[in-house]
Amino acid sequence: MFGTRAIKGRAMTHAETLDRAVRAIEERSYWSAYPEHPKAYGDEAPVAGEAAFRDLLGKAFATDQAHDGYLEVAESSPFGIELGVTYPATDVDSVMSAATAAMGAWGKMSAEDRADVCLEVLDRLAASNFEIAHSVQHTTGQSFLMAFQAGGPHALDRALEAVAYAYREQKRLPDSLTWEKPQGKRDPLVIEKRWVTRPRGVAVLIGVSTFPTWNGYPGVFASLAAGNPVIVKPHPGTILPLAVFTRIAREVLAEKGCDPNVVQMIVDTPDRPVGKDLVMRPEVGIVDYTGGSAFGNWLEENVTHAEVYTEKAGVNSVMLDSAADLGPVFQNLSVSMTMYSGQMCTTPQNLFVSESGVTVDGQNVSYVDVVGGFTKAIGGLLGDDARAGAILGAIKGTDTLDRLADATGLGNVLLESREVPSEEFPGATIRTPAIIEVDGSSDAFRNEMFGPVIFVVKTTSTAESIELARDAALANGAITWLAYTTDDAVLDEVIDAAVDAGVSVAFNLTGGLFVNQSAAYSDFHVTGGNAAGNASLTDPAFVARRFVTVGIRIEP
């Protein structure tokens, strides 16, 4: 058996874990139920997990879900290994009718019992962290460590956080109540009241190619905890991680005596997409989506019969005004701007620097020296092939390579992209980022250039830097800002602009925390305040509409 014992040093019951998670969302201080260090999962886990992953390759993915043969898919590995997994073929009618059938009993379970099942699924996923890490690595192009941490424990943190929010919101109402309204000298009006929560409807996850579990779990687990059956439609190029999730979730559901069709998967291919048919079904009550803006906007505009939570594109910015020391600034930026080749929705894309330079420890450092130092820091960090590979991961998607190729025409190339060879994976597609210099009149930096393209934007002043970052965020969305300043007035101006633009903002990161990372229980993800989407991950707004409350009044 799996369960909590698979993780070192933990022996909390699910109820205790849930209570602790509820406390974490109230306090917003650091907490995690799932260690991020691979060693915490025992000595045998790495080998067993890799073997489990290898055993999935080149064959039909085993499932107990009803299906009609297997589908050849367009999934491929950015590291160049042959995946060759085929997936159970099904259709929208089949999964929708099975989901609808599963909703009754799942929706009628108590919030406690559903949370208990969800937490058991999370523990089983934790026990399969290595299998999932390899699946994430080889479908998304993330380095192994990122795939392990972001795809495993950090995704589980976000999932548990979502369960805690959904659970707490459902438990806000008293179980029952005798309501008495005084009537002056007459007898009071007395009525017995209670409330029943029920699911919104069938929930659909439209998965993303880069962080299928981290971005997928919050919506899935919020929906499950609130009583909704979930249909998972993975990105056609990144299927395996969510297939493993679906398998594990169904195993736990069956063991707990629930209908395993509470979680189902439907797989498609780029030439025969099923996403639109799926979400337009009237049974659908919830859609969670992470991915490009085009489909996200389509969902927001067309799926008006369901709650839609999106995370779309964003133009993330760094404003460099002043600092105590540029060395640690560049150290932090060179990691945050290159990690996973800029394929995180939180990666800073633009570095705004005033042409008048930067104040460093009271002294002016010229624009040319600042930009030179930044470029050198990135070049240096990525100069060694092995280190570069570990940081950059591999490139997912030919679109991203195309963007990289086109980027050199957009401005003055400060650093060219280069192909990085990999000893471990000779077929891997690894590129260092191109650094392109533009000025504030350019349109290039105003749009998301997902992937390894960094813009240095030469502005007339820090005030213009802030204004350009805000305009880009308001026009095309943004998820993160990072600013460096030792000037309190500038700090306040950046905060005002961030609040205005609806962008989370960090200041003066020089150590081990990178702006790309948002912490479960503490940091919101997308604010809902700009075009980057509304999937706040996770707060009451993210869960409150996933269930419906029906009031019952009985005259005694």
Add this chain to the structure above:
Amino acid sequence: MFGTRAIKGRAMTHAETLDRAVRAIEERSYWSAYPEHPKAYGDEAPVAGEAAFRDLLGKAFATDQAHDGYLEVAESSPFGIELGVTYPATDVDSVMSAATAAMGAWGKMSAEDRADVCLEVLDRLAASNFEIAHSVQHTTGQSFLMAFQAGGPHALDRALEAVAYAYREQKRLPDSLTWEKPQGKRDPLVIEKRWVTRPRGVAVLIGVSTFPTWNGYPGVFASLAAGNPVIVKPHPGTILPLAVFTRIAREVLAEKGCDPNVVQMIVDTPDRPVGKDLVMRPEVGIVDYTGGSAFGNWLEENVTHAEVYTEKAGVNSVMLDSAADLGPVFQNLSVSMTMYSGQMCTTPQNLFVSESGVTVDGQNVSYVDVVGGFTKAIGGLLGDDARAGAILGAIKGTDTLDRLADATGLGNVLLESREVPSEEFPGATIRTPAIIEVDGSSDAFRNEMFGPVIFVVKTTSTAESIELARDAALANGAITWLAYTTDDAVLDEVIDAAVDAGVSVAFNLTGGLFVNQSAAYSDFHVTGGNAAGNASLTDPAFVARRFVTVGIRIEP
């Protein structure tokens, strides 16, 4: 000066009132800050309030809002008195730019300070309860007592409830926090965090003709408390109550040193409606709407750039299975089904009775006797003109009269509608309801027949009654159900169906509580579970998306 002293027996500060309201939404037990008895407002209030109302008639409505002349409108009184009020003319561009300008400072105020202003507005509205009551009566056709209670204190209860929810949701985050993540043997990651909430955008209220304040205040005050400026667009036929609200809100805003354009009004006429232009503006972040399904559905399908809260049509049902005594049942039903001539969104329209009759205190009472008793109870209650007038109020809108005229062709007429003369208001349009008998195969009862039309639906069994009620609710929405049963199994079946259909349900009401009434702090209004809309009035789901949270992280 007004303030809390205008209301007898109350001397709570706004902060105390807010705290008490927050406790009320948690406990969901009875509480009210605004007495529903007219006498509680002092001996002079009735005369002064009526004089204030009379003083509004036949002239241009005074305002400090920028305007370009005055608009002749299509407002008229169902009681037949001449209103003759003209309203400040403005346009969408003007109100939108003023609202946008007002948003900055209002959005930056603390949640406490905004709540304080909101509570002062509510106290001022309470002090004007009589002026508002007459305005509501003569624009909507409600009886004076209903206009006073529903239009005044009950609307204020709902408003304060909305402020309490919005306040509490904004205060869920710690003000600031030092976040520490352990790093094994290395120093922990330490970061200072805080969060800023900001408004979603300009809020628009599209008012309803029947309960302009009760249905309008919750969205308005939730939006205001969350930092959004509000543009009020009253129904073209019922303007005056929201005009008085707007005047009072602006007075308080100005006194408090806020931009009065935090609340503005734009009035239109049926031949030149501005609602669509208004809500499609990109500045709009929130739309609250109560009214017919056609425009409500249009809003839900087209306003995808904003949060939309709707209350639309519903087909409310009564299922009569069994009772201890039919007398009190009919007494309760004859009021709830005729009050304000069925022009409440919560009025029961259909009475389902099995052809096999009803079990009363263990004995079978035949279908014919049950229906005869029900018809007689309604005929008796409304036989006296003065009493009928007090219960029925007057008919708002010629559509409703047309529906009433057409209803006799839909089935077997058990009781004909009659015109009720009024001594007080000779020009009043007062009608008793028509009672029409149909069977389960009819389509007539499946759609909302807003106004004084009651269907008695003859079914084959209580099971069919429940099924028909559920089908109608799922197809066309429903807000309330009422069932009479002494059988626990039937009670459970009705609850299951109500949960399935997303309809609030009451049982065995025979006393002074009517199913039409939902209590602030305790009863939800629309569940969001069917086509009747999603304006839950009021819960976290109703407020959580009215603001945006921006996280700020600062490396110390």
